[in-house]
Structures are given as structure tokens and as C-alpha cells.
Amino acid sequence: MKISDWMVQSEVAFGTSGARGLVTSMTDAVCFAYTVGYLKYLETIGEFSPGKPVAIAGDLRPSTPRILRACAAAIVWMKGKPVNCGLVPTPALSLYAFSRNMPSLMVTGSHIPSDRNGIKFNRAKGEFLKSDETGMREQDVSLPHGWFDDQGTLTADITLPAVTDVLPEYISRYVDFFGPTALSGKTLGVYQHSAVGRDVLVSIIEALGGKAVALGRSDVFVSVDTEAVRPEDIVLARDWAQNGEYDAILTTDGDSDRPLLTDQHGRWLRGDVLGILAAQSLGAASVTTPVSSNTALEASGIVPSIRRTRIGSPYVVTGMMDAVEAGNVPSVGYEANGGFLLASDINHQGKFLAALPTRDAVLPMICVLTSVQDGQRGVAELLETLPPRFTQSDRLQNIPRTQSEARLTMLREDVAGVSEMLGFVDACGPVAKVDETDGIRITFHQDDIIHLRPSGNAPELRVYVEASTPQRAEELLTLGMAAVGRWMA
Numbered sequence: 001m002k003i004s005d006w007m008v009q010s011e012v013a014f015g016t017s018g019a020r021g022l023v024t025s026m027t028d029a030v031c032f033a034y035t036v037g038y039l040k041y042l043e044t045i046g047e048f049s050p051g052k053p054v055a056i057a058g059d060l061r062p063s064t065p066r067i068l069r070a071c072a073a074a075i076v077w078m079k080g081k082p083v084n085c086g087l088v089p090t091p092a093l094s095l096y097a098f099s100r101n102m103p104s105l106m107v108t109g110s111h112i113p114s115d116r117n118g119i120k121f122n123r124a125k126g127e128f129l130k131s132d133e134t135g136m137r138e139q140d141v142s143l144p145h146g147w148f149d150d151q152g153t154l155t156a157d158i159t160l161p162a163v164t165d166v167l168p169e170y171i172s173r174y175v176d177f178f179g180p181t182a183l184s185g186k187t188l189g190v191y192q193h194s195a196v197g198r199d200v201l202v203s204i205i206e207a208l209g210g211k212a213v214a215l216g217r218s219d220v221f222v223s224v225d226t227e228a229v230r231p232e233d234i235v236l237a238r239d240w241a242q243n244g245e246y247d248a249i250l251t252t253d254g255d256s257d258r259p260l261l262t263d264q265h266g267r268w269l270r271g272d273v274l275g276i277l278a279a280q281s282l283g284a285a286s287v288t289t290p291v292s293s294n295t296a297l298e299a300s301g302i303v304p305s306i307r308r309t310r311i312g313s314p315y316v317v318t319g320m321m322d323a324v325e326a327g328n329v330p331s332v333g334y335e336a337n338g339g340f341l342l343a344s345d346i347n348h349q350g351k352f353l354a355a356l357p358t359r360d361a362v363l364p365m366i367c368v369l370t371s372v373q374d375g376q377r378g379v380a381e382l383l384e385t386l387p388p389r390f391t392q393s394d395r396l397q398n399i400p401r402t403q404s405e406a407r408l409t410m411l412r413e414d415v416a417g418v419s420e421m422l423g424f425v426d427a428c429g430p431v432a433k434v435d436e437t438d439g440i441r442i443t444f445h446q447d448d449i450i451h452l453r454p455s456g457n458a459p460e461l462r463v464y465v466e467a468s469t470p471q472r473a474e475e476l477l478t479l480g481m482a483a484v485g486r487w488m489a
Helices: 003-010 028-044 064-077 090-098 130-137 167-178 198-207 231-241 271-281 296-300 313-325 362-375 379-383 401-413 415-421 424-428 470-488
Strands: 013-015 018-022 053-058 081-087 104-107 116-122 187-193 211-217 248-252 259-261 286-290 305-309 331-334 340-342 346-348 351-353 356-360 390-397 431-435 440-444 449-454 460-467
Touching (some): 003 028, 003 130, 028 064, 028 116, 053 064, 064 104, 090 116, 167 198, 167 362, 187 198, 198 248, 211 231, 231 248, 248 362, 259 362, 271 286, 271 296, 271 331, 313 356, 356 362, 401 415, 401 440, 415 431, 415 440, 424 440, 449 470, 460 470
Parallel strands (some): 053 081, 053 104, 187 248, 286 331
Antiparallel strands (some): 018 116, 104 116, 331 340, 440 449, 449 460
């Protein structure tokens, strides 16, 4: 049975970050089949063969160890050698594997609730792109006889190998580039919740000379979305910052490839603003970012070359690599959720930082914090150097993708009429421009932007807005969420 058929049968589909689905649907058999299909595809392009090591790691979800074992079983079945990197951040796994020309996979559902999980596949030197997904879908996979019971539970005697410690190399990456005194004098709160990188983030701050204070550690999985920050996390950060002890508060999503950083007042920065500041700090010549990211990038004039893409790191990676081929280096990319990608090496003030073309949570946060230190100002003051454009986003949950697509088809066929019906025209003026790069992004004559898009990873409809003041952005998001919520009911 082809992987495309496994996807239909299991309802574990591919989104922008690999295969994801309900834990109950991600049986051992399904995870095994997907991993076999992945390796068979890599065989066709010369990146896997019997005896080849394959690195695996996972996040802190309760279902992750079981799925890791199923993936390891598939590697064994294909006569590969699983390298167990343990429960570590996705970029730590990628750094280890890419530098060794080694395929890798990460068991993670990122920010989505713990009743769901996923598998993110990588090629030997970079992320799995949409073209790779197409090739994987065509692979025929059958389960080995006697390895699974009728419920799809793995019964074969497969155990994970001992953990290979990849974290020292990950820590050294930042110390070698920024220096062991880069954060000297800084006191930084680390909101740990259930992020897999919660302890190594403390280690990195301390290795850079800063003081790290652990906050909010959780024994249960907490779904922290860096693009749609929970109200309780907004309150937590502001409460922690009240005593003025912290220069900033840092955290990440579940697999620690997307950052979340506050200013000294406990106000979370948007990921697309963080990306602009990081690109500026690194002296980027080209930035690739999705269409939903803040347009202060263009208004700031910090880079000569800008590429806008669909939402999802595979699209950003493709755009970044196109920039490299065109000679626009250093080439970086970032997403509205904060994930920062480096497509080319950086040489800055005698220090070298190797390319890492996958989402990295640590790099952009350290870039901003060291920029603050260099200028003897706070993160809040650094933000004021950017043009006044402000984004907000949220999501309507438990909305089937088919329902979202049906509504967006109606909007696409009559943008002006549906926008007026939803109250957007009364609030924002006539429609000025429509962008269908990913979902439907509407710019109005007053320069307000409302963007609707079905999530690629969960049954959610994303609502993005942009305006010239933070208050206006909040008003737009309230309007958009209420109007679209009624429309979807």
C-alpha cells in the first residue's frame, strides 16, 4: 500500500511540518509505515542505504517514547542504524545530523495539544521539502509479518539504543559565535513549561555569561503556541516582570525550534518582529519570510532582497536557497511564529556561524539580547527603532479544514461583498489589494490587513491582522475573530 493510501486510511496527514494527527490514529503500525516510506524515498535519491545511520529524537509529549520506538523499529527493518539523540530540541538534532550528512526525524507535535503528535522528517543536509513529500507518498510499504498485533501495536522485540548526547555541540554553536561573555550582566527568566529545550536554554544562557532563572516548569505537557500566545502566558510574563529583575524572559514551543521573547516589561515580542531584528543583527543580505509576516521588514529597508512565500518552513527554505544561488548572502529566513533559519554561513567580526537551514529558537533571541547589550538599552527601546507596523494573530479551533476551505472559496469569489458582510469594509474602508499566496490576505485602503488561512497542522482557521498601532491591531483581531467565528458557526 502506498504511503498516500496509508495517509487516507489513518487520517494522519502531512502539513507544513511533517506528518501529524491524533495520538490514537498514530499507531505504531502507522508510524512504522511512514518511516519505512521515508527511508525508501531517501534510497531513491541516494541518501539512505543498508548500514546507514539515521538520527532520531523527540519532545516531552507522553506519546513520544512509544512513537520513537516504532520509528526505530522501521529503521532496523530497513537495515539502518538508529542513532537515539534522546529528548532534545529539533535544531539540536538537525545540527548534529546535517553536519554528518545523516538523515534524521523528530517525533513532535510542536505547539499542538498533547492528544496529537507528529513526525518531522529531514533529509541528510536539510529539511524535507514539499517535493520530497510527493516522492515519499508514492512509496509502497507493507508491514513485516508478526511485528504488530491487530490494533497496530508493535510486538517485535525492539529497544531504543543508548542516548547519544548532542547537546554539547548545540551549546558550543552559540558560545563559539557570540563569545562566553555575550550575556554578561543580563538576568533572564526562562519560562520552562514543558518545552524539550527548557534545560539546555538555561545552559546556553549561562555559557554566554548570563544569569538564568527557571520559571513555570510543568510536569504535564503545556501547549504553547508562539504565534498565538495564550492569555494565561501573557499574564504570567507580566507578573514575573513586575519586580524589574529580568532584562527579558525567554521560552520556546514544545520542540524548541520556535522562540518567544519578552521585553523587560514582560511583553511578548511577535516572532516576525524578532526575525527582523535578528536579520539586522546578522547583517543579512536577503530575507525570506511568509506572506503573513510583518511588513515592517520592507518599510525598514534593512535588506536589499526580500522574498515572500507560503507559510511553512519548507517554502522558506526553498526561497532562502534560491537567494543563495542568486548570490544574495548572507541569506536568512524567518516565520511569523519566530522560527529563524540560516541558509548560508555567517562571518562576523572574526567569528563563524555555520548554516543551519531549519527553524532555530535560540539564535534570534540571542541576537536581540546581544544587540540590546551593545547599545546599552532595553528590548522595548530596540523595538522602537522599527517602523510602526503591528501584527496579531489567533485561531478558531476545532474547525475542519473542509469547512474553512468552503468559506474561503466564498470569500475568494466575492472579496468585496463578503468583506462588507463580515463588517471589514465598515471598519477598514474599501478593499485595496488581495494576496492569495497562502489563504486570503486582504489589504484595505486604511492600510489595515486581515488574513484568513486554514492551519496546515491542525483543524484550525488562523486569523492574522496588521495595523499601524498595537491598539488598532488588537481591535482588528477582536473584530476578525468575532466576525469569522459567527461566519463559521
